[in-house]
Amino acid sequence: MKKSTLLLAILVVAITFTSCQTETDSSQIRTSTQLLDLIQDPPASYRPAPFWDWNDQITESEIDFQMKKFKEGGVGGVFVHPRPGLVTEYLSEEWNRLFTYTVEVARKLEMDVWIYDENSYPSGFAGGHVQDRYPDSYRHGTGLGYKLITNLSDTADMEVEALFPGEEEGTYQLFYKTHPTKSWWYGGFPYVDLLYPGVTDTFMRVTMEGYEKYNREDFGSVIKGVFTDEPNLEAAKSRGTAIRWTPDLYDQFEQRWGYSLKENLPSLVTESGNWTKVRHDYFTLMLELFLDRWAMPWFDYTEANNLAWTGHYWEHGWPYPGDGIDESAFYMYHQMPGVDMLGRSYDPKGLDQQWGNTRAVRELGRAANQSGSTRRLSETWGGAGWQISFKELKRLVDWQVSLGVNFVNPHLSYYSMQGVRKYDYPPTFSYHEPWWENFSMLGDYIGRICLAMSTGEQVNNTLILQPNSTAWMYHSATKNDKRILDLSTTFKTFIQSLEAAQIECDLGSEQVMKRFGNAGPKGLTIRQRTYNLIVIPPGMRNLQETSVNLLESYLTAGGKVLALSDSVDYIDGAQNPKVGELAASYPEQWIRLNNTDLEPLKAEIQNPDIDIRQIDLNQGQIFHQRRHLDDGQLLFVVNSDLDHTGRISANIPGKVVYEIDLQTGLAVQVKFSKKSGKVSFESEVPGAGSRLFVITNRLPAEITPSAGYNQNAAIVLEPFDSLNIKRLKENVLTVDYLELETRQFNKKDLYYMNAMYDLFAFSELPTGNPWQHKIQFKKQYLEMDNFDSSTWFKARYRFTIDPSLSPDLLKDLTAVIERPGIWTVSINGTLIEPQKDAWWLDRHFPVYSIGHLAKPGENMIELTADRMSVFAEIMPIYILGDFSLEPAQKGFTISAPNEMALGSWVESGLPFYSNQVAYQSKYHIDNLDATYKLQVEDWKGSVAEVWVNGAKAGLIAWDPMELDITDHLKVGDNSVELRVTGTLKNTLGYHHRIQTGWIDSPSSWNQAPAQQPGGQDYIFFDYGLMGKLKLISQPHP
Template sequence: MDRPPGFDDFAAPPSACRQMMFWSWNGAMTRERISEMLEQFAARGIGGVFVHARPGLVTEYLSEEWWQLWSHALAECRRLGLECHIYDEHAFPSAFAGGHVMANRPHVGAGRLSCVPGDRPMPLGGSLVATVEPEGAGAPLRLVHVPEAASERMGGRPFVDILNPEATEEFLAVTHDEYARRYASAFGTTVKYVFTDEPDLRGGDGFHWTTLLETEFRREHGYDLRERLLDLGFCTPASPEVRFDYWSTVNRLFIESFARPVYEWCAQHGLAFTGHYWDHTWPSPARQPSNMALLRWMQVPGIDLLGFQFDHRDREKSAKCLVYAKEVASVANQLGCERVLCEGYGGRGYDMALRDFKPLTDYLLANGVNLNVPHLSHVSLAGVRKHEWPQTLSDHASWWDEYRLVADHEARLTYAACPGRTRNRVLLLHPTTSAWLHYVPASFDATASTRLDTAWMEALERSQRTLIAALNDRQVDFDLGDEFVLAEWASSADGRLTVGRCSYKRSIVPEMTENLLASTVDVLRAYLEAGGILFALGETPSRVNGRRSDAVRALAEAHPQRWIRLASRDELARRLRAEVPPRIAAADGGPLPRDLYVLRRERDDGTAVLVIANPFEQDVDVRVRVEGERLFVLDTANGTILPQASEPCEGGQVARLRLGPSGCALWAAVPAGAGRPDGTARDVLAAEAPTGAPFLAPRPSPSGDTRPKPPCVADASPRPVRFGAPVVERMQPNVLPLDYGDLTVGGATQAGIAVTAADTEVWRRHKFEQNAWLGVQYRRAYLDRTFPPDSGFSV
């Protein structure tokens, strides 16, 4: 065997395995610019686009002109062999349809409950709900309902109440149904995904609060929340149960009113719901009570991990990223989702170089995230647009002509690592509902006891993040278990806990787990009664559904040989490595060097694909033991596949792993007799597709097909890299940027004013809050605005 089976297109992966660019339509769009950029994307190995209306868009959103331009983009994508996907909003957060939802249904706006001291003025539009005097406050405090304010970022209107089903109904009608009416014939082929971007609660400095929420709370829990506001916002003996009830209702409404209806709409139309919620600050109930519970309602669950959040030169800064990478990958593993999306790279700044892309790419792939949507490719950098979330992956960047190196490396990693399954054998409970009992919004953080709650939340985040990193550094293969996912998908038999498609040999209750759902107690009881082994750190959970309860303690005492309390993370890691031996380890059986990330995907024929990423600034040289009879190294730089030198050992092979800073190895470990019975290669991206979404599994061209491949694939062969001094070529007439100047507006002159300050001053003098193109234009609100004859300015 000179190469493993199932890798025929490794050198030139198809469009489906390639990056899908976050394409920022942020100017006056033209067919010529659309065609020009799509041709550039294809030439640089990008597989498709998400058409993303963005601040600065001059063309009216959802107008007939918009649809004509979108149709042109779709036709051009078909011509070039690219995919063309839907972004569901004008800017972000999703769900307001560029202002159309609130314009059509003005009663579905969001609101919050804020705490206002007596010596401060009432917020604009606020109405008094209650006056309370919590212990330690020193004076009465007003609890005020504050409607969401209108914002230029929301088309000059308030944001919607994401918990209101009417808002989602209008959102789907205005946006999704209009795409379906025009492009249904392309759904599942050229158009596969609908991307949603950070739809969230609007609590601000308080609690999300609407009449609908009050009504639903009373119906669900049988008491009036207004009578328990002291318990909700401050610290009383009854606070945990009231807070649990509040977040339980919010979580249910978020799923029932938004996540599930959009998921079902996509399923009915042959599309995959994807994108991400506010995932990067677990635990964050003020944004969404449970990120994982929402991700369950996506055919392609996703996160965002932007360039400023991950730094390959700074381990500690990047540590939080692993929590939400594990959240999304765990849901995907459990529900059988082959693709996992990330909106990546963005916000790093114009100094981001080509070498800065690869570490994040490798980190994502090694953590199971295999559909990269690079943020951001701006159509225009005119005016204020150049300041909007730089950098840009477009012809404005000096390295753009060399970007294919990044795109092909990632495409080959994705092609190899998508098929098969990640079979993790340990489940770590994610204590999200414990955080619900302690969350206090900023305006309520007014007493010593509430400040203790805030400190407890910070300690919980730190504890879970540290445990996740410790298990990763010891090559323990594990998933996170969200309690709501467990309630729906968990069962037990023969000492194993099954969650969807995953089967776990060991389970962990982490430290600081104070609360469990009643359904989780039932799941753990069934698991222990079936012979399962559970490791517990810290104190035994003392609450069930927010109420004091001895149920968990009694369960632990009933199974003393299977509910095993451990004293430390180190002891936990040692027990897990002994009882669930890692499938990849150092040659002596010990852990690999710290901060390596390993993905193991097992294909139907038993071949295991290993992605081993070293995203930080360290050198690695270690002998590694892996399962398998033969090893192959897949070179993502040139598309070659060669045998990897190795020595047989008990149960596998030992090979030398050498990685420089930001290095990544891609290996295939082939067992004896691997390959399909008929001797043909396994179809890449054809097996393991999620139920009901066969379009996610495009089949490669039949062997021997000589049809021309699209540009993004056809030019994937290695090519030389130019070294030496760069060649500078003027593409357009030169301009002379100025930082300061003299501004005359409204009859007054300001000398030596900074250009950015002058820009703001001009817009304010013309009755705008700021530069209008930083906002979202509802219909033609900016274009049709009139000004008096003496308006204008000079510089």
């Protein structure tokens, strides 16, 4: 692009951004009074809005049911997310009708709806419709492969792009064209080239034309915006591709840089020629093409249609340019930028790609500060596993909200759990979970913290440059360069250390500075933020020429630079002494520091009027965010240590301090002191805990006294009756091994996933199971459902009943078997039918009465299909009833119910049980002239309900593990009950591999012994009450 054209484009975008920012600011909450008015019941737009995984045949009745369940769970909206398993044709008239119906239901429920722009991910191919309408989107090739050869005849079957002499005599460096490969994940097509002109326009047109036709009047009201998911340049590369290529790559490169890329291809893969320069220029071009041809058109479209564009890229792969090339630059074109924080593992060192990756979330928040985007999304919790607890969920969301996120997008909420759909990165945030009826506790909490962290604005005066282009110089697709890993570790550790020291700053992208930065007397300005201190971080070797020019103007105007790297000896990838000369020219303004010494660094960076610190760095892990209000400040503090309490001290300008109780939204008094126009206070933050403080000029009219608690004066009340323990739902036996018979084989003792794979292999479907990690283009999978009678099969499940089970309990046994329309079901040779309107776990899971036909000893349930079906997914069956399970040589035996005891449910015969167990004690209360709290010191579960005298009193989920139940007690005898809720982990598995890794993916269920192991070898989580309940009486002061 010519310089004048680029400047004009930047000017147009800047004008557009200005108009957008005015609209954003006009609706922003800016005072503590406004916050208090809303925070008890946060508006829908601040509450969590999950990916609603449309993964089956969608119906209006199910939309009604599930939307109401979302509302009951404290959810504010949904992202309608097509995904593997979807039977309804994507983007068809039926799709548009059902989406429109969802919008109407949401309107009635006062909820929001978001468009997800793809059939699964990565965005860009519209579930195959882009390739179908625009074959040029992929067929030109998308990459260059690289090989060292010795014989030129080896190139006979290749599309040779270029040939260069090798380093050794008689060798050649061959570059050849590569083409993206077809995949069922892309609807049977290759992925598209997002850099090719017309692809983005085709994608937007194909994706949005139905929504425009039927839903345009709801854009910006019920329909809030569009989510884009992981658009990237790497997906178009086939195996063996070294260099991402697009047809006008060479022309664009020469126009921008003035020399030939084709003549310098070896520099991209080997350290030959001017390799640092070529790599810098190549990755700069790829970034700018991606921005100009993908991000800017989408930004313009959403602006014109009153929609917010959100989503995320591959920010977790930074600094590798194939992954996180420069997310900040993309964030500037999103009205609501976003990140992706999946899995369950939190890395306190900040080096992981997901949870704990402080750099990635800080980059999001700080780029949004610069662009003026009030809201910042995180796709959250996907693949955390069925076993994740409320406390763990809270801890993970607190951490990212403290760093800048203020819109939580849970991943996923299953529409259906049929077949392998139940293994698509669980958990599911939906009615299927045993804890769903209590999720409103988290829904309300998340709404409150997201509302608070959208109030006012965060203003930081220090800018830390990100060393993106330094990594580009070292990157080669044919060789892992340790220098990139070292840079990643150094910079992430540096950012983490700043957070530990409670240092407030923003991150700076050179591409963003190039497009939106200018220097003046007030400092370096990037859109909505101005900085008076620029930090060059450790590890940085390269700056772009535009950045150096900005720095020079900034220094000339009196700005200050803090350098933690003296090795910035490259400009635009070429060795250049100018940065060192700048430092020498401004010795009073260019300050060098040792990055390992944080106190001098903090002294230079931190606002002298603000002092926030963690009192003991060895106890807890404290993060904070401070926001400016028109009438004061907010201070949000979290402790990301799961187990240990942390303590903070704060000294901040203001007259008074109070806390907002994030469980209730009520204002609570805080002990503080005043001196010289500042307030000082200290606070404990329990493990996985959080605090929200308001520093302002006066206390609100309604404020709750702080809860004083003298542990020494507390009295532990003793129950007058023994602890009563009771399972509240039917026990479960998951039968996960079976016998599979077809005309070709009869295989016994098969793990169900292996049986499923064998059955689809027998069927000769080219897709295998078409609903497993594949997406359907139009109706291609339904059109494959034309099997003849030679594809019959039978699946036989066996289970054993001990004679100790009484006849009355035996006759009440039921079985849950998926997909009743595929096969007939019999038990012990007698056909049975599902109960009318009865379901378990999922509304698509029918219940069969089997007790009248079951018998002591071995029983067999047989599924018989007269022909194969694309829906014939072999899954476990589930036996329900009032029984215990005893480990057997193979699996488990159903036996008479055990008397339950404290400790793991597994030991009480409930290894597969996922629901609730009640622990009831009875207490005599002489008077109510005290505060009574139920304390639970040792328990394992997702969440626990507290019931007093038959009424639900509240929940216990995170520290402090206690609940004030005073208002629910009476003088005399009282029943106090703790209902511990499990998770679906023990019901749905996986049961045959140890929990390892950071995420549970669909493949996590593939591993199991070839034959069924004994029950003692199944792997379960321990749930239950491990210690006694404590009822504490605290006299009133």
